[in-house]
Amino acid sequence: MPMHVSYNWLLVLLSYAVSVLGSFTSLQLAVAIPLATTPRQRTAAVAMAGGAMGLGAIWAMHFIAMLACDSGMHVTYAPSLTALSAVVAFAACSAGLMLVGDALFSWLRLLAAGSCMGLGVGAMHYLGMAAMMMPAVISYNAGLVVASLVIAIVASMAALWLAFNLRGPWQMVASALVMGFAVCGMHYTGMTAATFTDNGGQLPDGYADGLRGDNLGLTVFGIVGTLLVLMLVLHYWRQRYRSSISI
Amino acid sequence: MVELEVQVLSDRREGLLAELGRAVVANGFSLIRQRLTQDSHGAWLTMIVRGPSEQRFALEETLGTHNRVLSFEASLSGEDAVATAVFAKSTPVAVHAPSPEPPPIIEPSATPSAAVMPDIERVEHILPKLAQDYPSIYPWLVSLENSVDDAVRESSLMLAGRRTGAWVYKRDYALGAKLGLSDAIKRIGVPALRQLADIEQQGVHVHILNSPLCTPGVQSGCKFYGGYLEGLLGASVTPKKVFVRHLSCRSTGAPHCSLEISH
């Protein structure tokens, strides 16, 4: 029988805030990719931007949102799939930002980059769901799954367009808000697509060895802390660079 | 022929000499000696270059707007005897102009005719003050306007504008993708110009309302805005070069000063 799921709205808001924070930090780094003049600088900028987006805006957001979701069951997460979901998010975001982080803008590039990031968000989410171990089975509404992926791709494209083509304060703020919407819109649509059905109390193998909410909470806390520090360092560094440019 | 000592600050040293050596050669100068050092501010490249005096402006302009250059200073070599002594030990280097490079584009205002050569020294002198007080720069611009000869007023204001525009671009608008000309006008040119003046913009046309640099019947200083837009938009629209044409000026009875941007 399908189970009822309820949400802690404070944590839902926190999940959006974290995805905006991660997107903001990531896009701040990403818009400097075209300025990189050596392959090493470029790789470093792409990796840091991909890390902030993949691990911060997407992966940490997903697990905060999972903590916000109360299905009345004790859930643990398979460590290997959980780690894989983080790697996939990181790789997809890095690839997407590398594609769009070129000096010259084109719609084709934006489409490719937006698809990369949108599908990355989706892949992370559904891998994260597959990592869940609990006395229930998940089934999906195919239409809503497709909708969740479309939302992620379209909103990612919009966010990347804003970040690379606008100038001034909206360049960063609007793009981060939209990217946060891409991630959360995908996640919560994906959750609506899922139905949890009680399997009669059967626990999957390895349930006891899975990661618990409090393990994940600590990791998420570490990631969010790192994002904040990174954002502050970046701000300080950019102010210094700005004042070092002389006329 | 002039011999100049040019000191450049860049954020890193890799390829700096090669890129700037190319810029030097493209402007008809040859590199006599150079020295590259590094400190906490970045990489310092000092070059002694020799070339035709009428190309000095073009060279300084190329260096001032070069994407590797955070700041630079140029002075006639020999003005500073200490610097010469430091250089006495370094070995001469020959730089060969790479042949596939396109010939340098020299703008009309940079042609080697004495009448349009700006007063580089006076412009260089006020540039740091413009940076310090930006965007409240009119007192400095008016003083520049009044301190240079009539014949070089417009070209001097244009040079000051171009250097200021290139600086504002690097400072505030360099992050993101390169934009096409019309997007660059809307998203970079208009907001940056609004910091300095009341303007109206339609497509490639920009009208400066009540330019404080132009006095009806007396003198015209709105070349500053033209240079400013060229410096500001040039870096975003590269590899194309941005040109600003002056259509009308308040000083000659027009209601406002009008500019047309093209590339």
Ligand SMILES: [Zn+2]
């Ligand atoms: Zn005028």
